[in-house]
Each structure stands twice: as structure tokens, then as C-alpha cells.
Amino acid sequence: MSSALGQPTTSGILFFLLFVGISLAITYWAARRTKTTAEYYAAARSITAFQNGLALAGDYMSAASFLGIAGMVALKGFDGMIYAVGWLVGWPVLLFLVAEPLRNLGKYTFADVVAYRLQNKPIRIAAAIGGILTVTFYLIAQMVGAGNLIKLMFGFSYETAIIIVGLVMLVYVLFGGMIATTWVQIIKAVLLLAGVTFLTLLTLAHFGFQPGALYAAVAAKYGQAALEPGTLVSNPLDAVSLGLALMFGLLGLPHILMRFYTVPDAKEARKSVAYATGFIGFFYCIIPLVGFGASVLVGREVIGTVDKGGNMAALLLSELLGGTPFLGFIAAVAFATILAVVAGLTLAGASALSHDIYVNVVKGGRATEMEQVKVARVATVFVGILAIILGIVFKGQNVAFMVGLAFAVACSANFPALFLSIVWRKLSTAGATASIIVGALLATTLIILSPTVWVDVFKNPAPIFPLKNPAIVSMTASFVTAFVVSLLAPEKEAESRFEAEKVRTYLALGAE
Numbered sequence: 001m002s003s004a005l006g007q008p009t010t011s012g013i014l015f016f017l018l019f020v021g022i023s024l025a026i027t028y029w030a031a032r033r034t035k036t037t038a039e040y041y042a043a044a045r046s047i048t049a050f051q052n053g054l055a056l057a058g059d060y061m062s063a064a065s066f067l068g069i070a071g072m073v074a075l076k077g078f079d080g081m082i083y084a085v086g087w088l089v090g091w092p093v094l095l096f097l098v099a100e101p102l103r104n105l106g107k108y109t110f111a112d113v114v115a116y117r118l119q120n121k122p123i124r125i126a127a128a129i130g131g132i133l134t135v136t137f138y139l140i141a142q143m144v145g146a147g148n149l150i151k152l153m154f155g156f157s158y159e160t161a162i163i164i165v166g167l168v169m170l171v172y173v174l175f176g177g178m179i180a181t182t183w184v185q186i187i188k189a190v191l192l193l194a195g196v197t198f199l200t201l202l203t204l205a206h207f208g209f210q211p212g213a214l215y216a217a218v219a220a221k222y223g224q225a226a227l228e229p230g231t232l233v234s235n236p237l238d239a240v241s242l243g244l245a246l247m248f249g250l251l252g253l254p255h256i257l258m259r260f261y262t263v264p265d266a267k268e269a270r271k272s273v274a275y276a277t278g279f280i281g282f283f284y285c286i287i288p289l290v291g292f293g294a295s296v297l298v299g300r301e302v303i304g305t306v307d308k309g310g311n312m313a314a315l316l317l318s319e320l321l322g323g324t325p326f327l328g329f330i331a332a333v334a335f336a337t338i339l340a341v342v343a344g345l346t347l348a349g350a351s352a353l354s355h356d357i358y359v360n361v362v363k364g365g366r367a368t369e370m371e372q373v374k375v376a377r378v379a380t381v382f383v384g385i386l387a388i389i390l391g392i393v394f395k396g397q398n399v400a401f402m403v404g405l406a407f408a409v410a411c412s413a414n415f416p417a418l419f420l421s422i423v424w425r426k427l428s429t430a431g432a433t434a435s436i437i438v439g440a441l442l443a444t445t446l447i448i449l450s451p452t453v454w455v456d457v458f459k460n461p462a463p464i465f466p467l468k469n470p471a472i473v474s475m476t477a478s479f480v481t482a483f484v485v486s487l488l489a490p491e492k493e494a495e496s497r498f499e500a501e502k503v504r505t506y507l508a509l510g511a512e
Contacts, residue, residue: 053275
């Protein structure tokens with residue numbers, strides 16, 4: 001099939017300009033309401049549970065979810081769904097383990113929770129390292145995806161595409177803060193859910209609205225193996241390790257965790273996770289149908305020719321079923337998806353630098369409101385420029401390992417310390433700090449030595465570390481380090497404050 005991908009189309013440009021125009025209008029509106037630190041980082045804690053649920057869904061349904069899963073299912077069949085399942089099952093865990101304590105104990109970042117009863121400076125520095133590492137690897141994957149997408153949409157050069165994404169995102173994070181970011185994520189979530197639902201209905205209409213007929217067509221074209229596991233992940237240990245990273249990595253993603261501070265209280269935080277789980281669950285149930293539909297109607301050969309990783313499968317299917325105007329809409333939605341996620345990541349990175357490092361470590365918690373907002377904006381510019389540079393530097397790289405690394409670092413560095421600080425009385429400052437650093441360094445090192453990087457990127461004949469995702473090793477090591485170091489270097493003061501922490505966790509006394 002001949003495709004309009006890679007050439008500027010009137011519909012694509014109009015939808016793109018419409019979304020950018022709406023984003024900038026929201027930014028202007030939000031900028032007039034963003035004066036204090038609480039407004040900049042937490043939207044003055046004024047977001048409702050339903051709005052935050054949509055914004056959480058918007059923050060989480062990234063380009064990897066939309067373009068990546070559809071492409072993976074289209075090219076690899078049933079096994080591509082492992083990511084959809086892994087990314088979804090973390091949400092009930094987030095609801096029951098972390099949502100309420102996080103909202104009641106923290107202020108702007110997840111480091112607030114870990115530092116609640118431990119020594120401030122060591123924890124803040126270690127947590128900022130873990131948080132910024134996670135954000136950086138996630139940012140690279142999103143920026144490279146954005147560059148490739150806009151290059152295909154409009155025929156711009158890759159570098160121009162990266163700069164456009166970076167500048168548009170910077171404008172609304174810099175001036176509108178969390179208020180603008182939240183509303184852009186809400187609009188993006190609605191557009192994405194509507195677009196993918198319509199695309200799914202168009203796909204099913206081809207098969208008499210019978211999913212069974214679609215699966216039968218897949219089996220007829222590619223064999224029964226396309227509907228069975230084992231094509232993408234054949235090693236059971238690798239599957240478990242990947243599943244752990246996808247499930248618990250969610251509980252350590254700074255840009256997701258900071259969304260819990262935008263609602264008024266813990267009840268609204270729990271409700272927002274319930275709403276988000278519904279939206280995300282629906283999305284992950286229908287996106288594999290888009291992938292299977294693309295594999296039958298477009299064909300794996302065509303999908304692989306346009307993009308080796310299959311990332312354009314959903315766009316090619318939308319063009320085939322809805323014509324060039326629908327392709328323009330879906331492409332603009334994909335752009336909105338990337339932009340919203342990059343904005344959330346930038347804000348999370350900026351908050352780690354300004355709130356955790358500058359305000360709490362450098363200034364010892366003593367900084368005026370005006371100074372905090374100013375430093376937050378400077379940090380935002382720094383993270384935004386870093387995102388643009390990293391996107392350009394990693395041009396043409398296989399970035400699949402970056403998403404895996406972001407989740408592996410999040411579940412190894414951030415999650416164990418955050419979880420244990422809430423539930424384990426004996427966790428000490430030394431234990432939490434060692435846990436974060438060991439988890440971050442081990443996850444990063446093992447990914448570099450794994451088949452994904454050591455063989456696929458560095459072209460070595462055999463990997464030093466056999467698993468593609470290190471979570472089963474690095475997350476376990478992080479928990480063990482926290483237990484061993486805390487028992488070897490106990491902290492009586494931290495233990496004595498555990499009861500007070502529990503009261504605030506469950507009764508919200510003193511919560512911001």
C-alpha cells in the first residue's frame with residue numbers, strides 16, 4: 001500500500017496546529033493561576049479525583065503504550081501483549097500499597113515520604129539520583145519516539161522535530177506548571193481513548209464485530225503460533241523479570257507519583273487511581289486488537305518496511321481504514337501523547353532538582369516562596385534543554401532498552417526505599433540510602449551487560465548478563481541491601497518516629 005506517512009498532509013498539519021494552539025491557550029490560562037510553589041508543583045491540590053484519574057492515564061499511556069504495543073502485537077503476535085498486561089497490573093498494587101501514604105506523608109516529590117522520619121540530606125540526594133536517572137532514561141525514549149514520529153508526519157528533519165517538541169513542551173511547563181500539564185494530559189487522554197476506540201471499531205467492523213473472526217484471520221495468515229506465547233519472551237526467568245519491572249516500576253516513577261499531590265486528600269488520591277485503572281485497563285484491552293488488525297489488514301511486511309520496530313502499525317491501519325484525515329488525527333494524538341508524557345517527566349525532573357536538592361539540601365528547607373518558584377523554573381529549563389540534547393544524541397539508537405531501563409531503575413532504586421519507609425519500622429537512613437544507590441547502579445550496569453545492549457547495540461558476540469531485564473536481580477538486591485544495612489546500622493530516632501508516621505499515614509493528621 002502507498003502511504004502518506006513521511007509527507008506533510010493538510011489534515012495532519014491542521015490537527016497538529018489545533019492541539020498546539022489548545023495547549024498554548026491552556027498555558028496562558030494556567031500561567032495566570034500559577035504564583036506559588038504549591039500551584040507550580042501540585043496545581044494548588046485542586047484537581048478532582050476524576051480529573052486526576054484522566055491525567056494519570058494521560059501521563060501513563062505513553063508512545064510506548066500506544067505505538068509500541070500495537071506494533072509489537074502486529075509483528076510478534078500474542079507475546080506483544082506482555083507489556084500491556086505488565087503495565088496494567090501495577091495499578092491495583094499502587095492503589096493498595098502507596099497511594100494513601102504518599103498523599104498523606106509527602107508534599108511535592110516521593111523523596112518527601114522517604115525523608116519523613118529519616119535524615120533529610122542523604123535521603124534527598126540519593127532519591128534525587130534515583131529519580132533523575134529514571135526520568136532521564138524515560139525522556140530519551142520519548143524524545144527519540146517524538147523525533148521519528150514528527151519526521152514521518154511532516155517530513156521535517158529529525159533534529160528540527162526534536163527541537164519543536166522540546167520548545168512546545170518547555171513553554172507550557174515553564175509558564176503553566178502542574179495546572180497546564182494536568183489539563184494537557186486530560187485532553188490528550190480523552191483524544192487518545194476516543195481515537196483508539198474508533199480505530200478498534202473500524203477494525204472489528206471488517207470482521208463483523210467478532211474478535212474471533214479477527215483471530216482466525218491472524219491464524220490463517222501467520223499460523224497458530226501468532227496467537228500463542230513464546231515468540232518474544234521464551235525464557236521464563238526473563239518473562240518474570242520483565243513482569244516485575246513493569247509492575248513495580250510504576251510504583252517508582254516520579255512523574256506518576258507526584259500526581260498524587262495534586263488532589264485535596266488521600267480519599268481523592270485513591271479514587272483517582274481507581275478511575276485511572278479503569279481508563280488504562282480499557283485502553284490496554286483494545287490496543288492489542290489494533291495490533292492484530294494491522295497485522296492482517298496492512299501486513300507485517302509493509303509495517304516492517306516503514307519502521308523496523310513496527311511503531312507505525314497503528315498509523316498505517318488508521319490510514320487504511322479512515323483515510324488521510326483519520327491518519328492526521330491519529331498522528332496528532334500520538335504527538336499529543338508524547339508531549340504530555342515529556343511534560344510530566346520534565347516537571348518531575350525539575351522538582352527533584354529544585355525541591356529535593358536546592359531547597360532541602362542546599363538551603364536546608366529555608367527558601368522563600370518566590371525563590372522556590374524561580375529555582376523550579378530554572379530547573380525546568382535545564383531539564384528541557386537536556387531532553388532536547390539527549391533526543392538528538394540518541395538519534396537512530398534502539399531505544400527499547402531505555403524504556404526497560406527506566407522501569408528497571410524505578411523498581412530497583414525508588415520503589416524498595418519508598419515501600420519500606422512506609423511499612424518497616426527498622427529502616428534506617430543508611431539502609432534507605434544504600435538501597436537506592438545499589439538498586440540504581442546495579443540496574444544500570446546489568447542492562448548494559450544484557451543481550452539488549454551488550455549484543456544488540458555494542459555488537460558483542462555474547463552477553464555478560466543473560467537476562468534482557470535485570471529487575472529480578474537488581475530489585476531483590478535493593479531490598480536485601482536495605483534490610484542488611486538497616487540492621488547493621490540501626491537508627492533509634494527513625495524507629496521512634498514510626499508511630500507518628502503511621503498516624504499521619506492513616507489519619508492524615510498534619511497532611512498538606
